[in-house]
Amino acid sequence: MCLLLLTTCSLLLEKKMIVVKVGGSVGVDLDAVCADVARLVAVGRPLILVHGGSHLTNEVATALGHPPQFITSPSGYTSRLTDRRTIEIFEMVYCGQVNKSIVERLQALDVNAVGLSGIDGGLWRGTRKKAIRAIENGRLRMIRNSYTGRVEEVNINLLTTLLSNGFLPVLTPPAISYEGEAINVDGDRAAGATAVALNASDLLILSNVPGVLRDFPDESSLIQHIPRHDIDRIAENYAEGRMRIKLLGAKEALDGGVGRVIIGDSRGTQPIEHALSGTGTIIS
């Protein structure tokens, strides 16, 4: 059976897998994303959807009396300060409300979606950072109660088992540490690691901007193409906040063998089709 399963999986992976990451910011149109997923699945294109939920998590955390806090690393990356209570709220929104609302939409479109977090089946594993360095009012601070990390291993077996049985995986953070603790990981980079593990031809990172902007937030300043060797320079000179992490994810994906990364817009109709046809920032 193992041999047959491996054969099925290889055939599957040869068919130009797409990994689509859709962000959790204001303006992202999940109905449009799901309609596109249904169209691609109907023509037999293997696909995995990864999603976020940051904006809604901020709202729910505030409503529950545990408002979000963000930290900035010495190298300038911003991330959520994730204590144990934040992990619970994070799971409520990412794995509960958002993940199930996407699976429900896809099921209504006859796509046999299965929603999973990175905890399930040990799908996304990484090391929990025991101490995080953050810059606060110009001074370095060590944070030790944080449940965060980075995806280091992707359990491809769970994904190929589901794909080869006709299910569409819908993935979301958190991931899980080697000690079995839920850890917050960046969704863009997790999508990149997944694309690498599945030998994907395309990684689409969709959010509420048209792509990488030379002059943020001027949407007419879109950078249409970034060659691999130019990613660091662009990230340093033009990208702000979340976009720097998307570019880091793109670089990791290309270095891992993904064909191309497209950073595109998910605020309008047919966001996946548009990105696949080259609308957005293509990184290759």
Next chain:
Amino acid sequence: MCLLLLTTCSLLLEKKMIVVKVGGSVGVDLDAVCADVARLVAVGRPLILVHGGSHLTNEVATALGHPPQFITSPSGYTSRLTDRRTIEIFEMVYCGQVNKSIVERLQALDVNAVGLSGIDGGLWRGTRKKAIRAIENGRLRMIRNSYTGRVEEVNINLLTTLLSNGFLPVLTPPAISYEGEAINVDGDRAAGATAVALNASDLLILSNVPGVLRDFPDESSLIQHIPRHDIDRIAENYAEGRMRIKLLGAKEALDGGVGRVIIGDSRGTQPIEHALSGTGTIIS
């Protein structure tokens, strides 16, 4: 491959499958439940865990300004009034916080758990009740904005695929309607339907009481055995509130071919081991 998979599945189902439902009431010890699951999985016993989350849902719904409402049917069953906002909050707690906390506990115990709702993979399907009859102040009221139903079909394919690949499914409501809407279903009866579909030898329904009590809440009045033909009489004369639904789930499970149902306690250590050894109310 299909034939081989079917053979694997048959072998699996011959090995005396246990379905364990653990409630979401105050006092339920999820650490103890997970420790027992890990012991059983280690000795090769096939098992599926189903859980609730009612108490925490009430707390979160209240904190989010959408406090829970309950209705009583003309036949005396009490259930949650589930409008669309309640489904969202329900998913946050059941599919997010509780499901992932159980999967995390099991992963830390080296059990390769995968958390799923009844929406995922169309696992639990049923008809959404377009109108619900409720008794309010002695008068009949029709409720039409409710997303509720009953599990009529279990997608055994998703479960056997996961089981035969070494994953332990951890299941939770909601289910999904034939039109693709999330619907609140009773967890005890969903567990019963799952036990029937998997030809389980045992269905354990664990909550925060020792079993069916002749004189609720006097815990010394435990009824140790209920024969199949006596379920309705016991339900009518002794069981209150939630226990009536558990007995209904037990009856449906036995009628569907499950060997025995044990209604037991999950407040102490080794709750599954104790129930399997006959502590609680055995229904057969």
